[in-house]
Amino acid sequence: MRSLTPPPGAAAADRHPDAPAPGTLLGSHYRHCFGCGSGQPHGLHLETRAGEGVSVTAEFTVRPVHQGAPGLAHGGVLTTALDETMGSLGWLMHVIAVTGRLETDFVRPVPVDTVLHLSARATGVHGRKIFTSAEGRIGGSGGPVAVRAEALFIQVKVEHFTDNGRDEEIQAAMADPDQVRRARAFEVNP
Numbered sequence: 001m002r003s004l005t006p007p008p009g010a011a012a013a014d015r016h017p018d019a020p021a022p023g024t025l026l027g028s029h030y031r032h033c034f035g036c037g038s039g040q041p042h043g044l045h046l047e048t049r050a051g052e053g054v055s056v057t058a059e060f061t062v063r064p065v066h067q068g069a070p071g072l073a074h075g076g077v078l079t080t081a082l083d084e085t086m087g088s089l090g091w092l093m094h095v096i097a098v099t100g101r102l103e104t105d106f107v108r109p110v111p112v113d114t115v116l117h118l119s120a121r122a123t124g125v126h127g128r129k130i131f132t133s134a135e136g137r138i139g140g141s142g143g144p145v146a147v148r149a150e151a152l153f154i155q156v157k158v159e160h161f162t163d164n165g166r167d168e169e170i171q172a173a174m175a176d177p178d179q180v181r182r183a184r185a186f187e188v189n190p
């Protein structure tokens, strides 16, 4: 298995000078995103906030539709929430990055109606690889850890989406000035 720990020689992740100030809501990178999109009725509707350095926080309320076992959150849904939270770190670095590898530890069961307090940070950068970690706590940012994850994101260009996405959605995204502006906010030297 390939490591999710930054290798020797990895650099610290750089906060872009134009990154939104700590406390700012980052908004959705794509309206139909399952993790953060407001136009996705079945989505998680995560709202991520910039933190200090390359870090973010978000709150995720576990709903009855997120169940795996009776009254408990599905592990895959929790992993998605962590993935989305770590994925938004690219916004602070002005890079577009996709998940290459992700590992989750499920530490405690998470009942329906729980508000999970999520936090994520970048732990290092090596070439196009961005190493990240995240955790979700129950009952507040100082509460017990219920889930934690480490992930490797790989920096890609906009062509990753335009070359591989279904034409219908790509055309719609390219015709939407808000979407183009948001995509640029992720890019180095927009």
Ligand SMILES: CCCCCCCC/C=C\CCCCCCCC(=O)SCCNC(=O)CCNC(=O)[C@H](O)C(C)(C)COP(=O)(O)OP(=O)(O)OC[C@H]1O[C@@H](n2cnc3c(N)ncnc32)[C@H](O)[C@@H]1OP(=O)(O)O
Pocket: 002, 029, 030, 035, 083, 084, 087, 088, 096, 097, 098, 099, 100, 101, 127, 128, 129, 152, 154, 156, 158, 161, 162, 173, 174, 179, 180, 182, 183, 186
């Ligand atoms: C106007 C139009 C607009 C559209 C724009 C929209 C704006 C969007 C903005 C923001 C997007 C944020 C989205 C967040 C959403 C939440 C997160 C997700 O769900 S993302 C979806 C799930 N992930 C994938 O679908 C990736 C699928 N995989 C791939 O496409 C490729 O495998 C990719 C890009 C990850 C890597 O392929 P390679 O050919 O580019 O690069 P190689 O050379 O293979 O890897 C580079 C380095 O990374 C390591 N690497 C790659 N994959 C690895 C893995 N799985 N585990 C460990 N290392 C890996 C390699 O060993 C290599 O390392 P060494 O440089 O040699 O040290």
